[in-house]
Amino acid sequence: MKTLSPSLEIKTKYLRRLHLFHSLSEPELSQIADFSYVRTADRGEILFRQGESARELHILVRGTVEIFFLLESGEKKVIHLLSGPSLVAEAALFMGSPWPADAHILSESLLVAIPRDKIIALTAANPELPWRLMGGMFSRLNEFRNTIENLSRKSAVSRVAVYLLTAAPDCPQIILNAPKNKIANYLGLRAETFSRALRVLVNQGAIAMEEEGIRIMNRSLLESILGEQ
Amino acid sequence: MKTLSPSLEIKTKYLRRLHLFHSLSEPELSQIADFSYVRTADRGEILFRQGESARELHILVRGTVEIFFLLESGEKKVIHLLSGPSLVAEAALFMGSPWPADAHILSESLLVAIPRDKIIALTAANPELPWRLMGGMFSRLNEFRNTIENLSRKSAVSRVAVYLLTAAPDCPQIILNAPKNKIANYLGLRAETFSRALRVLVNQGAIAMEEEGIRIMNRSLLESILGEQ
DNA sequence: CGAATGGTTGATAAGACTCAACTGGTGTGG
DNA sequence: CCACACCAGTTGAGTCTTATCAACCATTCG
Numbered sequence: 001m002k003t004l005s006p007s008l009e010i011k012t013k014y015l016r017r018l019h020l021f022h023s024l025s026e027p028e029l030s031q032i033a034d035f036s037y038v039r040t041a042d043r044g045e046i047l048f049r050q051g052e053s054a055r056e057l058h059i060l061v062r063g064t065v066e067i068f069f070l071l072e073s074g075e076k077k078v079i080h081l082l083s084g085p086s087l088v089a090e091a092a093l094f095m096g097s098p099w100p101a102d103a104h105i106l107s108e109s110l111l112v113a114i115p116r117d118k119i120i121a122l123t124a125a126n127p128e129l130p131w132r133l134m135g136g137m138f139s140r141l142n143e144f145r146n147t148i149e150n151l152s153r154k155s156a157v158s159r160v161a162v163y164l165l166t167a168a169p170d171c172p173q174i175i176l177n178a179p180k181n182k183i184a185n186y187l188g189l190r191a192e193t194f195s196r197a198l199r200v201l202v203n204q205g206a207i208a209m210e211e212e213g214i215r216i217m218n219r220s221l222l223e224s225i226l227g228e229q
Numbered sequence: 230m231k232t233l234s235p236s237l238e239i240k241t242k243y244l245r246r247l248h249l250f251h252s253l254s255e256p257e258l259s260q261i262a263d264f265s266y267v268r269t270a271d272r273g274e275i276l277f278r279q280g281e282s283a284r285e286l287h288i289l290v291r292g293t294v295e296i297f298f299l300l301e302s303g304e305k306k307v308i309h310l311l312s313g314p315s316l317v318a319e320a321a322l323f324m325g326s327p328w329p330a331d332a333h334i335l336s337e338s339l340l341v342a343i344p345r346d347k348i349i350a351l352t353a354a355n356p357e358l359p360w361r362l363m364g365g366m367f368s369r370l371n372e373f374r375n376t377i378e379n380l381s382r383k384s385a386v387s388r389v390a391v392y393l394l395t396a397a398p399d400c401p402q403i404i405l406n407a408p409k410n411k412i413a414n415y416l417g418l419r420a421e422t423f424s425r426a427l428r429v430l431v432n433q434g435a436i437a438m439e440e441e442g443i444r445i446m447n448r449s450l451l452e453s454i455l456g457e458q
Numbered sequence: 459c460g461a462a463t464g465g466t467t468g469a470t471a472a473g474a475c476t477c478a479a480c481t482g483g484t485g486t487g488g
Numbered sequence: 489c490c491a492c493a494c495c496a497g498t499t500g501a502g503t504c505t506t507a508t509c510a511a512c513c514a515t516t517c518g
Contacts, residue, residue: 069378072455077381079374095367100374130359137366138324144373145308145329149298151380152306152417154507156474179496188381193474195498226301383475385506408464419507424466 001045004038011036014061014112017085020136023128032122036114047088047103047111054099056113058088063109064177068185069101078185079147083177084109091137094120106178151188155229159187160197161222164207168216175213201225230274233267240265243290243341246314249365252357261351265343276317276332276340283328285342287317292338293406297414298330307414308376312406313338320366323349335407380417384458388416389426390451393436397445404442430454 011033015021021029041047047058050069060082067080067089079101082088092100093116123129146166150159163183168174176183184194198214201207206222208215216222240262244250250258267290270276276287279298289311296309296318308330311317321329322345352358375395379388392412397403405412413423427443430436435451437444445451 069374071378071382072387073382073458077378079377091363091367091370095364097367100371124356127353127356130363134320134359134363134366135324137363137370138320138326141320141366141370141373142329144370144377145298147377148308148373148380149300149306151377153300153302154473158301181496190475191497192476192499196474199498229302383505410464420465421467421508422506425506428466 001039001041020132035118036112039111041105041109045105048099050102051098054093056115057093059112060084060086061110064106066106067101067103081178156193156197157200158226161225172216230268230270249361264347265341268340270334270338274334277328279331280327283322285344286322288341289313289315290339293335295335296330296332310407385418385422385426386429390454401445
């Protein structure tokens with residue numbers, strides 16, 4: 001982790017990218033920016049650990065972060081794969097509970113950190129802010145809902161189909177935001193099974209593998225696979 | 230669904246059971262109670278359907294409700310088994326989004342419904358209220374987190390062990406709050422597999438089946454099973 | 459009584475996991 | 489510069505858990 005010291009304008013620009021701060025006035029935003037610090041982190045670095053007390057809100061401006069916890073068996077279970085711009089585990093932070101999981105950097109990232117009390121202070125003057133926070137939590141809730149739906153879906157192929165469709169809601173080109181083994185874990189699959197599932201989809205003509213990523217060749221075919229199982 | 234007309238005191242008493250309303254003053258609470266109505270519902274009745282717009286907050290005072298959605302395959306997936314007193318799908322209600330899943334009554338229940346706008350109006354005067362709501366959402370988030378952890382756990386036996394341990398954090402006696410096939414579904418298992426997993430635990434001496442429910446005979450043994458897989 | 463529901467048990471089959479081998483790319487240190 | 493280890497990804501073969509299908513029992517309810 002390397003701390004940078006960008007200008008206030010730069011910091012404000014970073015913050016403005018987040019939906020959460022849209023309701024803040026310009027002075028409020030730069031006030032927050034003033035309290036915040038900017039860091040870069042490389043692959044493999046640890047953002048936080050489960051159980052540590054959450055003192056600052058981490059904002060992922062650019063890069064990728066994985067959120068995971070350790071199962072009793074000792075295995076890792078990835079529950080989020082975040083790409084910037086995104087808040088990181090904001091629910092736990094705002095509720096004042098310790099981090100519920102571990103966060104590791106997956107690829108070179110730019111992060112902004114804001115002390116918890118500074119943010120909390122803001123909510124007093126901004127009644128909409130808690131509602132925005134709830135909105136964020138609600139999307140997490142929906143993500144989890146989808147994850148559960150996905151884990152309940154028996155077939156590996158259809159899990160992958162769901163993932164691909166949601167990863168690229170409109171454009172046919174998918175650049176995976178994490179290594180395949182992480183995505184496999186997120187989907188509750190082994191890397192081998194994930195690889196084989198992709199192959200099945202290629203053979204069926206639903207997708208094509210390209211150097212840069214994956215291309216959806218036949219969206220409706222992919223959608224029909226969901227219904228199968 | 231049969232609508233009752235209890236006294237204002239009775240209604241207020243029901244509401245007071247919920248954590249959410251703890252910060253409200255007596256007049257506020259009875260004001261809310263005045264707007265609310267009380268109903269009873271029998272097994273099999275529908276509380277709401279996925280996609281319907283959420284106009285009132287349902288409070289389950291007594292009884293059992295299942296929350297589920299339909300997978301693409303047409304199968305049901307149970308995501309919550311609620312016992313009163315409990316809020317039902319409050320996150321969706323407060324966010325103003327349509328019901329994200331279906332809710333059916335599992336056993337004879339007593340319900341209170343409060344129009345959405347009346348609750349929202351309250352939050353203006355009670356700045357803590359949104360935070361309490363967030364608290365509720367946060368617990369759901371944690372429930373989902375646990376569900377995902379559970380679904381990721383491979384062994385059926387350990388899934389059941391987790392369920393039993395969390396269902397009875399202290400006392401050894403467990404009265405299942407839903408039919409076994411619903412619990413099996415909630416755990417991502419077939420009813421047959423659930424039954425067999427219980428049998429394994431009985432044979433190992435971890436639990437015992439009784440007429441009224443299940444008794445934990447050897448808690449530490451049960452806990453050790455979690456670690457196995 | 460007959461039907462429906464919830465639960466248990468047995469036999470079989472399918473799907474994913476496991477283990478192992480192999481590839482290509484990347485980074486490191488002698 | 490090369491040998492080496494390491495990591496991500498792929499493929500193959502065998503195993504194992506769970507789903508599936510079927511039969512059966514108990515209870516409840518009309």
